[in-house]
Amino acid sequence: xxxxxxxxxxxxxxxxxxxxxxxxxxxxxxxxxxxxxxxxxxxxxxxxxxxxxxxxxxxxxxxxxxxxxxxxxxxxxxxxxxxxxxxxxxxxxxxxxxxxxxxxxxxxxxxxxxxxxxxxxxxxxxxxxxxxxxxxxxxxxxxxxxxxxxxxxxxxxxxxxxxxxxxxxxxxxxxxxxxxxxxxxxxxxxxxxxxxxxxxxxxxxxxxxxxxxxxxxxxxxxxxxxxxxxxxxxxxxxxxxxxxxxxxxxxxxxxxxxxxxxxxxxxxxxxxxxxxxxxxxxxxxxxxxxxxxxxxxxxxxxxxxxxxxxxxxxxxxxxxxxxxxxxxxxxxxxxxxxxxxxxxxxxxxxxxxxxxxxxxxxxxxxxxxxxxxxxxxxxxxxxxxxxxxxxxxxxxxxxxxxxxxxxxxxxxxxxxxxxxxxxxxxxxxxxxxxxxxxxxxxxxxxxxxxxxxxxx
Amino acid sequence: xxxxxxxxxxxxxxxxxxxxxxxxxxxxxxxxxxxxxxxxxxxxxxxxxxxxxxxxxxxxxxxxxxxxxxxxxxxxxxxxxxxxxxxxxxxxxxxxxxxxxxxxxxxxxxxxxxxxxxxxxxxxxxxxxxxxxxxxxxxxxxxxxxxxxxxxxxxxxxxxxxxxxxxxxxxxxxxxxxxxxxxxxxxxxxxxxxxxxxxxxxxxxxxxxxxxxxxxxxxxxxxxxxxxxxxxxxxxxxxxxxxxxxxxxxxxxxxxxxxxxxxxxxxxxxxxxxxxxxxxxxxxxxxxxxxxxxxxxxxxxxxxxxxxxxxxxxxxxxxxxxxxxxxxxxxxxxxxxxxxxxxxxxxxxxxxxxxxxxxxxxxxxxxxxxxxxxxxxxxxxxxxxxxxxxxxxxxxxxxxxxxxxxxxxxxxxxxxxxxxxxxxxxxxxxxxxxxxxxxxxxxxxxxxxxxxxxxx
Numbered sequence: 034x035x036x037x038x039x040x041x042x043x044x045x046x047x048x049x050x051x052x053x054x055x056x057x058x059x060x061x062x063x064x065x066x067x068x069x070x071x072x073x074x075x076x077x078x079x080x081x082x083x084x085x086x087x088x089x090x091x092x093x094x095x096x097x098x099x100x101x102x103x104x105x106x107x108x109x110x111x112x113x114x115x116x117x118x119x120x121x122x123x124x125x126x127x128x129x130x131x132x133x134x135x136x137x138x139x140x141x142x143x144x145x146x147x148x149x150x151x152x153x154x155x156x157x158x159x160x161x162x163x164x165x166x167x168x169x170x171x172x173x174x175x176x177x178x179x180x181x182x183x184x185x186x187x188x189x190x191x192x193x194x195x196x197x198x199x200x201x202x203x204x205x206x207x208x209x210x211x212x213x214x215x216x217x218x219x220x221x222x223x224x225x226x227x228x229x230x231x232x233x234x235x236x237x238x239x240x241x242x243x244x245x246x247x248x249x250x251x252x253x254x255x256x257x258x259x260x261x262x263x264x265x266x267x268x269x270x271x272x273x274x275x276x277x278x279x280x281x282x283x284x285x286x287x288x289x290x291x292x293x294x295x296x297x298x299x300x301x302x303x304x305x306x307x308x309x310x311x312x313x314x315x316x317x318x319x320x321x322x323x324x325x326x327x328x329x330x331x332x333x334x335x336x337x338x339x340x341x342x343x344x345x346x347x348x349x350x351x352x353x354x355x356x357x358x359x360x361x362x363x364x365x366x367x368x369x370x371x372x373x374x375x376x377x378x379x380x381x382x383x384x385x386x387x388x389x390x391x392x393x394x395x396x397x398x399x400x401x402x403x404x405x406x407x408x409x410x411x412x413x414x415x416x417x418x419x420x421x422x423x424x425x426x427x428x429x430x431x432x433x434x435x436x437x438x439x440x441x442x443x444x445x446x447x448x449x450x451x452x453x454x455x456x457x458x459x460x461x462x463x464x465x466x467x468x469x470x471x472x473x474x475x476x477x478x479x480x481x482x483x484x485x486x487x488x489x
Numbered sequence: 490x491x492x493x494x495x496x497x498x499x500x501x502x503x504x505x506x507x508x509x510x511x512x513x514x515x516x517x518x519x520x521x522x523x524x525x526x527x528x529x530x531x532x533x534x535x536x537x538x539x540x541x542x543x544x545x546x547x548x549x550x551x552x553x554x555x556x557x558x559x560x561x562x563x564x565x566x567x568x569x570x571x572x573x574x575x576x577x578x579x580x581x582x583x584x585x586x587x588x589x590x591x592x593x594x595x596x597x598x599x600x601x602x603x604x605x606x607x608x609x610x611x612x613x614x615x616x617x618x619x620x621x622x623x624x625x626x627x628x629x630x631x632x633x634x635x636x637x638x639x640x641x642x643x644x645x646x647x648x649x650x651x652x653x654x655x656x657x658x659x660x661x662x663x664x665x666x667x668x669x670x671x672x673x674x675x676x677x678x679x680x681x682x683x684x685x686x687x688x689x690x691x692x693x694x695x696x697x698x699x700x701x702x703x704x705x706x707x708x709x710x711x712x713x714x715x716x717x718x719x720x721x722x723x724x725x726x727x728x729x730x731x732x733x734x735x736x737x738x739x740x741x742x743x744x745x746x747x748x749x750x751x752x753x754x755x756x757x758x759x760x761x762x763x764x765x766x767x768x769x770x771x772x773x774x775x776x777x778x779x780x781x782x783x784x785x786x787x788x789x790x791x792x793x794x795x796x797x798x799x800x801x802x803x804x805x806x807x808x809x810x811x812x813x814x815x816x817x818x819x820x821x822x823x824x825x826x827x828x829x830x831x832x833x834x835x836x837x838x839x840x841x842x843x844x845x846x847x848x849x850x851x852x853x854x855x856x857x858x859x860x861x862x863x864x865x866x867x868x869x870x871x872x873x874x875x876x877x878x879x880x881x882x883x884x885x886x887x888x889x890x891x892x893x894x895x896x897x898x899x900x901x902x903x904x905x906x907x908x909x910x911x912x913x914x915x916x917x918x919x920x921x922x923x924x925x926x927x928x929x930x931x932x933x934x935x936x937x938x939x940x941x942x943x944x945x
Contacts (some may be wrong), residue, residue, distance in 0.1 A: 473686075476928040
């Protein structure tokens, strides 16, 4: 295995020159994504591809020699899906970062896979347009990685996930064949939907090198509501009323542990006595009417406080409380971040279960998330240097996933399966369905070189 | 082949009793969809399934014996995808028409495949909810068929196609294995997206027996604008301005030929001198503000007339002009309906090409469609009893598809590939991409019994 990988590295270096790095540097900088408690091997080489041709050459060589390839964008993944495998080639798209076009007439952007999400948004905004998907990592994650994990974010409440904004994908198959999927048109039902098959495939089917994403007009107005409640379940109970009353662009949730952690870090003056907080935004021409409707819906559920603002900058400042939630919890210890989605009516039951699991395993768990989608990120805070705490954290993680499945939920709303969820995938999708997924992977990747053992 | 099919019929009859019909009756009522100029064979039997168990039994028997199965809902398809193949089993889901649940809390409906689209919408409306997808066939087409063809409609302009409203699918594989795809949650990125693979697969991968679809709150307001222009291209030029100014829920187009045909049939007092007409609706809290913005955008493009109404019933009456477009053209002769989608900036070029093609082949072509999506239905009106006219109609049809591809368009926006577009599919999607589609089909359907030769 090592000999094969080494000669692959030599061939790669001969073919791609300085785009190929190997040795300790490669290993250090490119062997892990942002997840904790996931395994990471030592790559034989890292290819920092600058073009689709680099990707083609890499996959041709890897496929011939049967060397595993782990593709990564910025390495911002949270499920271990981009961690190196021993002897693999890490194929990094971060240098493929050109915005190829912003088309105002079709309202699309065509970008290389390594372009940062917020760079697309900024380029679009210069044309009065909006790239909507807003994962928490938007300032450092790449479009290619966003597509490969079907990244979500807050605005999904109204506008959907990354999948809903991808029109076309250019990708490379093992062996080096380039494929183009999708259509420039809004409607297209010609043949099987290869685009949506690639979205969320976590580097197991092909390597995404370019994408055309849809843009929208920037919203005319944004109005914001902050609502605090005595308990977390009171806050989540308000979510169904809100979304029945109108269509918020986002409904974010923080529990008491998260509120306190954020307040300690930011001194924003949040109410640390509140059991739960909702941050709600409505956008468009009727943003203010809509936010008043949200406030009325919350008002019927004995909130501690309601605060409404039609000022977009103030709204953005308030949203900052939610955006720093993970950073604030990270200041309390090592964190194991989960990513569960339940039907909205089950949010309260899921929160109750999380609380019981925290007590049972003697752990601090702070929970925040995208409440309108039922997408929660219970974050286990523990001491990674204490083997017993690590053991309890892993147990708590599994217990939360199991409870989520009992409630009819999904084991991953927006982070992907990666390593963290692969042992739960069959239970989630079913035996026959998982076999189909594996057989579809074999269609794209008959030698099984692309991110083996993950995602599918 | 006939002997195999006959014994399959005997086994089916023994197993499913009166659900199985054969002979001339079966052939007459179930051998064709609504398309013209497509081949239709003689089925060995028709199974009018009443349950998923009937579908399982049918596919088990068919797969064992290698008998082709053509699945149909209401037979309202327009591409020949549900026409019988000689010796096949036609598997009809029209009797699987139970609405299993409407869940107000998750805003979803779970229905059997044979439920009529508008019956779902009516049942949802009783709960103040809305099933959005509105294909022209909504009053007689089934949800299963809508999903299998990824049916579109008018409201796609704002709300997307059928694909965007499907949360879960229950389907049966050849051999009889039942699979469940998707998740009850809004966000789910666990494994490959089998749901979106089944959407638009035209009965080639599995037989859809049940689906959970997403519902929305009914919009609070609807406002309507009718705009007439001296030329068809002036009308379509307005589309980009409109959709840049706001987000209409629909933007429907009719050319002069269609306007005249509709007016002759309905005596609605439409302006037969107009070269093109747009019917525009905006919905939601700011519907009236939005429609005024649309009117202002149209006003800058020298319209003949603009008419705005905030009355939803009057709006629905005006929309009727567009809804009867195909019926009105059918009164002028036999019709060959096309379904092309181009990028919106190419609408004018496509219309010019259609006009030139009509002249070249000495045919009447009336064009209407969903302008905001670039989705046009040029409808060739000809004398089906005249072999030369049939020949010219086929030539014109091919010429329009070819021009659509040159303009970066899709060979089918919402009707599917079926028979009518199968010869163009490789050119549309590419050789390697079509091979992937065929290999994916083989994963689901290794013996190739499901709608062979179509869709993929």
